[in-house]
Amino acid sequence: MPMLKKTPVGFDEASPPHRFVAELLAEADIQLGGERPWDLQLKAPGVIDSALSRGNLGFGESYMKGEWDAERLDELFYRLMRAQLGQRIKPTQLAYHSLRSRLINRQTAKRAWEVGEKHYDLGNDFYAAMLDPRMTYTCGYWKNAQTLEEAQETQEAKLDLICRKLQLKPGMRVLDIGCGWGSFMAYAAEHYGVECVGLTISKEQAEFGQRLLKRGLPVEFRLQDYRNESERFDRIASIGMFEHVGHKNYREYMSVANRCLKDDGLFLLHTIGKNLSNTVTDPWIDKYIFPNGELPTLGQIAAAAEALFVVEDVHNFGADYDRTLMAWHHNFETHWQTFKAQFGERFYRMWRYYLLMCEGAFRARELHLWQLVLSKQGVVGGYSRVS
Structure with a gap:
């Protein structure tokens, strides 16, 4: 006797909105109540309506409440984004978010500190458990690594790649805009003999920096917004x-970098980017993970650098x-029990939603990681590509 497929909780197959969502998901090879790891399991009513009216903000908040699940969130989001289903649903609340993003400067000097405090x-200790021993909170360089056990090596490879692209030499002074930990x-100080100044808007990161000073490294952490920097440097890096x-x-950011870079210097910009300039920051990411964040396109970066770099x-x-x-x-999963009492379910x-949604977005090629090398007047004879 064939098994009957169980109707998902709160799903009315006769309802036009629910039927519309089921048909959309089918285009991405996702089923409601299916048995595959990326299929969507509804555990409470209202999930579909919330997603249709509030987009990823409603979808993400429903997940945080435990109202739906999927064994492989990364694969679920990969399929959603690869099929570009988000462009087919335009929740009314996103219109306000889009207008606000375009009219208001959400990254003023005052607002810039919010992401430090919130994220x-x-x-x-939390980030030390999730990241590599150097606390590198940006993309690793996996050219010569394949396994998770080699993940630490990818961060070392990325850091060395940046040093080589900047053509660092002993005695140079380097500015790191947004220096993290x-x-x-x-x-760079250990392997290339340079002196570094880092800018951060996180008190926790600045406090962590004192540990590097105690090791005798020639590094300085400045708890300040990038707009307030005016010293000139041989090289500039900005990583994430x-x-x-x-x-x-x-x-203005490019103008500050131009002001702080010596005429014969090099500036490396390392940033996540997106494909379309007319899209706004995901409202769930904006509310819960990176307040006031915004991803650039290559065109926007090039326009901002015009006549400066x-x-x-x-x-x-x-x-x-x-x-x-x-x-x-x-x-994160390995060390969660250490932080469970502190942070809660x-x-x-x-945090799972954040990490795995982003993983799916990069896998779907919705998001990118770019490293640009810029000079003020052009490198005489041309710049030699490093890989």
């Missing part, structure tokens, strides 16, 4: 910070972020 100040500065700048400030090199290794996020998620589901 990066969760605690150094100082992984690049420590690596441009995502917090915002399109209304791209030109010559683009010497562009390198896209965004596919490596899929594996980097996989390693972070593995570490809702945070656990929120």
Whole structure:
């Protein structure tokens, strides 16, 4: 006797909205109540209506409440994004979010500190458990690595790649705009003999920086917004910070980098990017993970750099972020019991949703990781590509 398929909780197959969603999901090879790891399991009513009216904000909040699940969230989101289903659903609430993003400068000097307080100040112990020993919170470079056990090596490879692209030499002074926990500065100081100054808007990161000073490394952490920097440097690196700048400030950001870079210097910009300029920040990510964040397109970066910099090199290794996020998620799950009492179940589901949704987005090639090398006047004879 054939098994009857169980109707998902709260799903009315006769309802036009529910039938519409089921048909859309079928285009991405996703079933409601299916048996495959990426199929959507509804556990409470209202999930479909919330997703249709509020987009990923409603969908994500439903997941945080435990109202739906999927064994492989990364594969679910990969299929949703690869099929570009998000472009077929336009929740009414997104119109307000889009208008607000376009009219208001959400990345002013005052607002810039919000992401530090909400995201990066969760605690150094928490990030130490999830990241590599150097606390590198950006994409690894997986060219010569394949397994999760080699994830640490990918971060070392990425840091060395940046140093080589910047053509660092002993005695140079380097500015790191958005220095995180100082992984690049420590690596560059140890292996290339340079002095580094890092800018951060996170008190936790600045406190962590004191540990590097105690090791005798020539690094300095400055708890300040990038707009307040005026010292000149031989080289500038900005690794995973441009995502917090915002399109209304791209030109000012480039002007600050131009002001702080010596005429014969090099500037490396490492940033996550997107394909379309007319899309706004995901409202769930904006509310729960990176407040006031915004991803650029290559066109927006080039326009902001016009007449200030010559683009010497562009390198896209965004596919490596899929594996980097996989390693972070593995570490997060491994160490969760240590933080369970502190953060609770809702945070656990929120953080899984964040990591695995982003993993799916990079796998679907919705998101990218770009490294651009820029100079002020053009490198005489041309810039030699490093890989």
